[in-house]
Amino acid sequence: MQRRQLAALGLGPWLSCLAAAQGAATRRITVRARVPERSGTVYLTGNLPELGPWDPAKRAMDGFGAERRLTLDVPAGMNFEFKLTLGSWAREALDAAGLPLAENFRVVADADRDISVEIAAFKADLRLFMADPAGGGVLGTLRHWLDVPSRHLRAARHVSLWLPPSYAQSGRRRYPVLCMHDGQNLFDPRLSHGGIDWGVDEAVVRSAAAGRMPEVIVVGVWNTADRWREYSPWHWGPRYARFLIDELMPEVNAELRTRTGPRETTVMGASMGGLISLDLCRRHPRVFGAGGCLSTAFMVSQADISEDPNASRQALIERSIERGLRFPRGPRLCFDQGTVNEEPGDASAQATVTQWLRRQGHREGSDFVARRIEGADHNEAAWRARLDEVLAFLYRAR
Numbered sequence: 001m002q003r004r005q006l007a008a009l010g011l012g013p014w015l016s017c018l019a020a021a022q023g024a025a026t027r028r029i030t031v032r033a034r035v036p037e038r039s040g041t042v043y044l045t046g047n048l049p050e051l052g053p054w055d056p057a058k059r060a061m062d063g064f065g066a067e068r069r070l071t072l073d074v075p076a077g078m079n080f081e082f083k084l085t086l087g088s089w090a091r092e093a094l095d096a097a098g099l100p101l102a103e104n105f106r107v108v109a110d111a112d113r114d115i116s117v118e119i120a121a122f123k124a125d126l127r128l129f130m131a132d133p134a135g136g137g138v139l140g141t142l143r144h145w146l147d148v149p150s151r152h153l154r155a156a157r158h159v160s161l162w163l164p165p166s167y168a169q170s171g172r173r174r175y176p177v178l179c180m181h182d183g184q185n186l187f188d189p190r191l192s193h194g195g196i197d198w199g200v201d202e203a204v205v206r207s208a209a210a211g212r213m214p215e216v217i218v219v220g221v222w223n224t225a226d227r228w229r230e231y232s233p234w235h236w237g238p239r240y241a242r243f244l245i246d247e248l249m250p251e252v253n254a255e256l257r258t259r260t261g262p263r264e265t266t267v268m269g270a271s272m273g274g275l276i277s278l279d280l281c282r283r284h285p286r287v288f289g290a291g292g293c294l295s296t297a298f299m300v301s302q303a304d305i306s307e308d309p310n311a312s313r314q315a316l317i318e319r320s321i322e323r324g325l326r327f328p329r330g331p332r333l334c335f336d337q338g339t340v341n342e343e344p345g346d347a348s349a350q351a352t353v354t355q356w357l358r359r360q361g362h363r364e365g366s367d368f369v370a371r372r373i374e375g376a377d378h379n380e381a382a383w384r385a386r387l388d389e390v391l392a393f394l395y396r397a398r
Contacts, residue, residue: 007173011302026073027109033061033068033084035119042068046082047102049237056085056092074109081106084119088225089193090126090184093119093341099195129190130158131226136188139201140165150247152239153230159248160220161256162187162201164208167217175217178204179288181231181276183220183267185380194378203387211393212388219252228304233279234316235305241280245287261289262330266294266394270383274335275317281331290332290394294386295342295378298349298392315349321356333357333368334393336386338376347372369393 035042041063045051050072052058061068061084063084074080081104082092095101098121107115129135133142141163147156160183164175178200185192186200200218208215228235251258267277269289274296281291298318303311312319335353337346354370362368376382 025076025077027072028071028112029080029107029109030069030071030114031061031082031105032114032116033119034066034116035068035084036121037066039122040086043085043087044070044082046080046084048072048074048080051082052225056089057087057225060315076109078109078282079106080109081167082196084117084122086122090191091123092193094121094123096120100193102194118142126184126191129188133188133240136190138162138187139205141167142187148248150243152242152247153224153226153236155224155226157224158222159183160187160218160222161252162204162217162218162220163256164204164217166215167257170257172257174215176260176264177219177249177252177258178216179219179221179262179265181221181223181251181267181273182227183222186218186220192380194380196384196388198380199384200387203384203391206390207391207395212392217252217256217258219248221248221394228272229275231269232300232305232316233276234300234302234320237276237279238283240276241284244280245284249287262286263289266290268294268390268394270294271297271378274298278333281333282325282327283332285328291334292390292394293333293335294383294390295337296335296350297343299343303342315345318349318352321352325356327357327360327362329362332366332394334390335368336373336376336390337371338373338378338382340375340377340382342378 009124031044033042043057044059044061044317045054045055045056049058059070062069063069083101083104085091100123105117107113118343127146130144143163145159148159149156160273167175180186180200186198189197191197199226204213204216204218207213224230226236230240231237252258262285265288267280268291269277274293275298277291278293278296281288299315301315303313337350337352344352350370354364357368358364364370373386376386
């Protein structure tokens with residue numbers, strides 16, 4: 001899946017295609033899907049605004065049984081990409097090997113077209129896997145809180161709580177907390193988007209054994225269909241912060257033997273999760289003392305959020321910096337960007353953020369790092385590969 005086409009992200013290369021097609025004619029694209037019998041309602045999601053974009057439960061396909069169909073008007077010339085789900089990314093389509101489809105279905109809307117696809121299966125209900133954490137090969141102990149509600153956010157979400165191997169035998173010992181976004185992708189490949197998890201359990205066990213970091217409790221907050229709004233600092237990000245700080249973390253602290261305060265609390269995520277991690281450290285330095293911002297989605301603009309075709313395409317982080325945005329003393333930041341499937345402007349936006357931090361007196365190499373990784377992609381496998389290095393910086397000399 002391409003960078004801005006991650007589960008429920010809603011951002012992507014479609015923007016430039018759509019911009020070019022504004023005011024142009026449309027082409028009628030009919031998608032016909034053969035799916036397993038008794039699949040229930042099948043949804044088509046993709047990079048059209050009327051599909052979310054990439055909302056896994058926005059448009060149901062017509063038909064029943066094994067034959068489903070949906071006809072869409074697509075801007076002429078657009079590279080239309082799509083996938084099928086049963087209403088959430090947790091129930092996305094699988095290939096014949098039982099793995100999530102490695103690539104989106106694609107069609108260029110250069111003429112009216114009739115496209116046929118065949119789906120071997122859909123992901124099983126993830127609750128079956130959540131009830132059997134040992135089946136995912138997870139080190140330590142993995143617990144799940146299901147459908148955690150919030151007064152601040154529209155959707156409930158699952159939360160995965162990972163305890164290091166020593167937790168059960170350590171009596172009264174308390175542990176620092178690593179809070180991570182996109183929590184379904186962190187520990188168990190059966191739950192993760194694309195069938196590859198971050199391997200957070202393995203990385204923490206490995207890094208702690210090598211003395212590069214302490215053992216920590218990891219709080220993995222699952223995303224929802226509102227992900228791109230919740231992870232945007234300029235939209236629902238402040239509400240998401242209130243959920244974490246006022247609702248979730250007090251429950252975690254009451255249930256588990258945690259250590260609290262900014263020196264003991266780190267936040268981390270990738271893409272939009274990296275962007276909200278930066279903002280959480282900026283707005284709440286008395287809560288979060290370090291932020292891991294992998295493949296940060298710096299190029300988010302108002303046009304990505306708004307349905308107004310005339311909305312600005314300037315990166316919102318750049319606009320905020322121009323208007324005097326400040327970053328407080330205290331929190332340490334680790335940025336990185338891969339060079340594969342990056343968005344146009346990513347490198348320059350990272351350079352802008354680096355200069356912004358330097359001008360405020362933050363020291364590169366100690367207060368923050370910004371790495372560019374040649375050949376690294378924008379996916380779970382890539383973040384897994386460099387997680388040890390990120391953890392080593394975030395927990396260095398804490």
